[in-house]
Amino acid sequence: MSLRQTVDKIKPTFSEGGKFGWLHSTFDAFESFLFVPDTVTKNGVHVRDSVDLKRVITAAMVALLPCVLFSMWNIGYQRNLAIGGDMGFWAMIWFGFLKILPLYLVTYIVGLGIEFTSAQLRGHEVNEGFLFSGLIIPMIVPVTIPLWMLGLAVAFAVIFGKEVFGGTGMNIWNPALLARAFLFFSYPNQMSGDGIWVATRKADVIVDGFSGATPLSQVSGGLDAIQYSVSDMFLGTIPGSVGETCKVAILIGAFVLIYTGVGSWKIMLSSVLGGLFVGFLGTAFGATDVPAWYHLIMGGFLFGTVFMATDPVTAAQTETGKWIYGFLVGAIAVVIRLFNPGYPEGMMLSILLLNTFAPLIDHCVVNHNIKKRLGRVKTV
């Protein structure tokens, strides 16, 4: 019996009126995961484009994969540095894999569990949005984060960041960043400082001189305080949130997002420009001696710009609005970095802030269009 026949056979049980009718959303989700549904167009267009939300989300996940893969290696590599050991390439990856797997398990089980339940309660189809959010959340936390905290943060983000607004497409803030913000403000000890970015085993002995600090925590001391080379920061062989370190992997992701059209190049470009602009002002007025372009390769600036600021739901939705939104994301992130030494990573707050203001930006842009339309009447 083919899989299709099996599915068709058990389908009545899970349809409305069936024994497990209350599980129909869950069943639909798995069925449409296995098979493109056989639904046909009814009103309006008779043929439809092949793209659907699953495909869009898949493209975004593919874009993130290089970061995920690199981060596994880097977790192992950082431990190796910390203990001054001589782990091989595969040993580092294996160590990283074992560290990152529980993060993913917790994120997906908690997040998807809530998504399925709420879809079930509302009788909707399960939305694919969390597949991407779930892939990105472990990338933006320290690898040492306690799993129960992570689970709590994911639950908070999905319930209060998304479901209360009506699910994917309705949310105001990027759910992944909301999870990170929750962790940051609830458990600052586990989210900042120098001791949390490198995973080690209990028995490991840290070698002298290994700090485990991120470049961002050193930036307030000026250029000389940054103990990492530019190439290290660019290649990503530095401590930091799990997926943010390797700029090469992020640029590959950016390439995929821009090429498939899933991520907006306008937001990415304007965010970089905004960051450089404020960074340049900072050096010009003597607030810091760190060159503006350093900000692009330190911390989560680039990662946030490419993967989080471009979230199509929470970003500005008008094309003009995207330029303004992106520029402000980059600019405010660097402002926070320069003027708030107690809190070096500005990207998260900057994006969340602009998520909040994106509807206002769009409102202004759309109002301009409305005024233009009204103006037409007056000139005639």
Add this chain to the structure above:
Amino acid sequence: MSDYIRLKQGLDLPIKGAAALEVTKTVEPDLVAVKPSDWRGVIPRLLVREGDAVKAGTPLFADKQNPDIVFCSPVSGTVNAIVRGDKRKLLAVTVKADGKNESLKFSAPEVSKANRNAVRELLLQSGLWACIKQRPYGTVANPQATPKAVFISGFNTAPLGADLDFVLAGELPCIQAGIDALAKLTDGGVHLSLNRENCGKTEFRNLKNVITHVFAGAHPAGNVGIQINHISPINKGETIWTVNLQDVAAIGRLFLNGVYDTAKTIAVAGPAVKNPSYVKVPQGVAISALAEYFDNSEGDIRIISGDVLSGTTVGNDGFLGFYDNLVSVVPEGNYHEMFGWVKPFRCKKFSFSRTYWSWLCGKGRKYQMDTNTNGGQRAFFVSDVYGKVLPMDIYPVYLFKAILAGDIEKMEQLGIYEVIEEDVALCEYVCPSKIEIQNIVGKGIDLMLKEMA
């Protein structure tokens, strides 16, 4: 003398089965239908009974709100059936032709000397007034109004759409007469849009008494609504009238010969058509007269009057729509495809987005499209995709959301007067969330009609 407008947004749907430029059949009038549903907002009042003898041009029903507007039989014969649906709603009046092809004789004034009233009276009396659509809303034009201009699109960009130069070959004198007549109805002149690609060759460039515009770009550049938006956008309180070029020729025939002659050449096209080509048919022809072009014995194809984006499903027993000059036939897509969305290649599928590879396959490649939705419906998610296929100064998502919210003031502000369903059909096609956008816009227009009445 003509201005040139280049549209960047849009998409020419690469669907298989374009009609070859030859007429492969002439359908003699047999069974035809006139359907009130072809006109938005018309509430029909029946004027004939079953068995009545009619000629081409005999009114079958009139609009209750505007009894001057009548809808006529396209052929001579007897009224075959009055088809009613739920709540006795009039669905169609069918006429069985007698083969004599007689038309009522109208005493047409010479166009050049006729005044506005005479032209209007003749169009109303002959039933050809129904050819004139009004913007906003795409209803039948209100005879009491004077539009700021009349717009005619001289080319067709819809998927598999009929080539107007081909179907109207040799009709130039009729078109000219039709344009001269329409020009009497407005002070703003008759605007004709031509396609950049063939504006040097087309006969239509020789038409007089028109203001010509040249457009370049993919579909929907040929939609008259898009053209209006770029030439003379509609503001609150203004009306513009639009007429299909083939109907302009019919109006011309009325003024030249005094007859109701709406026979036209249509394309029969699509992936499920055996011999895609052109057919000469009477208006409202029964689809069964075209049976040799496709095989629907399994019931696994969809027959559409109009194009695949905004046409109407008519089925084996249906009839050609009043404004349509195309019958599209596509396979139904009621099948499951295992892991379809995750397959990396899926080269036989077309997508406007680059999440598939079809953009690599060259522009000439055509695809076997079917009616599968290719995914389930979701909330609005991707924000910039609609703007890429809507060459208008409009923020589509905001307009759609205003309609969903029933916010009339916002709908006005965001441009509800400037769109009808066909203009946003491509937005619906490319929508990854599979939202029924034409349906939304249709509801918005219905709401406006109700509230503004």
